[in-house]
Amino acid sequence: MRLGFAVKVLGEGGLPSHDTRRWQSAPHLRHSIEAMHAVLGYLERHDIRMYRMTASLAPYATHPDLPAFHAQVDEALYELAGLGAHARALGIRLSTHPGQYVVLNSEHAAVQEAAIRDLELQAALFDALGLGPEAVAVIHVGGGGRDRPAGLDRWVAGWERLSERARARLVVENDDRTYALPDVMELHRRTGVPVVFDVLHHECCDRDGIPVRAALALALRTWPSGVRPKVHYSTPREPGSRAHADEIDPLAFAAFLDAAAGLEFDVMLEAKAKDLALLRLRERLATPPARGDRRGRAAA
DNA sequence: CGATGTCAAGGAATC
DNA sequence: GATTCCTTGACATCG
Numbered sequence: 001m002r003l004g005f006a007v008k009v010l011g012e013g014g015l016p017s018h019d020t021r022r023w024q025s026a027p028h029l030r031h032s033i034e035a036m037h038a039v040l041g042y043l044e045r046h047d048i049r050m051y052r053m054t055a056s057l058a059p060y061a062t063h064p065d066l067p068a069f070h071a072q073v074d075e076a077l078y079e080l081a082g083l084g085a086h087a088r089a090l091g092i093r094l095s096t097h098p099g100q101y102v103v104l105n106s107e108h109a110a111v112q113e114a115a116i117r118d119l120e121l122q123a124a125l126f127d128a129l130g131l132g133p134e135a136v137a138v139i140h141v142g143g144g145g146r147d148r149p150a151g152l153d154r155w156v157a158g159w160e161r162l163s164e165r166a167r168a169r170l171v172v173e174n175d176d177r178t179y180a181l182p183d184v185m186e187l188h189r190r191t192g193v194p195v196v197f198d199v200l201h202h203e204c205c206d207r208d209g210i211p212v213r214a215a216l217a218l219a220l221r222t223w224p225s226g227v228r229p230k231v232h233y234s235t236p237r238e239p240g241s242r243a244h245a246d247e248i249d250p251l252a253f254a255a256f257l258d259a260a261a262g263l264e265f266d267v268m269l270e271a272k273a274k275d276l277a278l279l280r281l282r283e284r285l286a287t288p289p290a291r292g293d294r295r296g297r298a299a300a
Numbered sequence: 301c302g303a304t305g306t307c308a309a310g311g312a313a314t315c
Numbered sequence: 316g317a318t319t320c321c322t323t324g325a326c327a328t329c330g
Contacts, residue, residue: 103309111310
């Protein structure tokens with residue numbers, strides 16, 4: 001099982017994840033690729049084999065008012081191939097997670113159009129990187145919580161408008177208030193899209209009371225054979241909260257792994273302390289707390 | 301230099 | 316129909 005973290009590197013004084021300059025400064029994918037080589041070096045030094053890239057690796061690449069930027073992937077094909085080779089050589093699984101503005105099931109045609117553009121770009125990036133089928137772009141179902149069935153229909157309609165290669169890179173995640181596991185399982189039945197199981201979201205939004213192991217097993221079976229599924233794991237800031245804590249609670253995580261015994265998957269950790277949370281969790285799992293020490297402090 | 305406002309983008313809740 | 320929050324980090328600007 002691989003453990004990964006999202007985007008921002010805090011260790012070693014912090015590393016940039018991509019070219020974050022404003023569009024007026026002409027940011028470019030090439031600069032992001034340079035930043036990513038440094039991130040891969042960091043991951044290798046710390047034996048981290050899974051990483052969520054920023055969804056903005058190609059800055060403003062899908063901005064409708066900036067046609068000059070559309071060609072970034074084509075302009076950097078050689079550099080992308082080099083970056084992908086670097087990641088493959090290190091055995092690092094890469095993914096992206098386009099944010100709240102990418103809404104494939106939007107009621108507004110222009111918004112759905114923009115989502116399709118973005119997902120096509122993510123797929124073009126993964127293909128140019130030369131990454132295997134484990135490199136995927138994760139999205140939520142989107143909006144329309146008042147009428148969930150209609151929202152699911154719109155999602156399928158959006159999915160049907162994607163190219164084969166974009167479909168091949170797309171996976172869908174259960175969210176924490178609207179589209180729960182049964183909803184994304186329906187999308188899987190209708191389109192074949194694999195499901196990323198988010199453990200905290202399931203705890204927040206589980207109308208049918210599906211036990212975590214059963215829910216996890218359902219989601220894992222949506223992945224093609226030969227492609228290792230992945231799940232999202234985070235600790236709530238307070239019990240019942242939807243916000244992520246700084247770190248991962250090692251006891252809760254160990255209990256989750258216990259419940260998941262025998263199942264195979266990678267885990268993307270979502271914690272505000274990012275890579276530092278991952279390193280600390282790994283340390284704490286390797287050094288179990290003394291009996292009765294509920295805080296899980298390593299022996300001083 | 302430190303503090304503060306702003307950023308391409310959507311949706312839900314509120315009025 | 317318009318406004319505010321959600322949630323996030325870092326650029327950009329101002330004092």
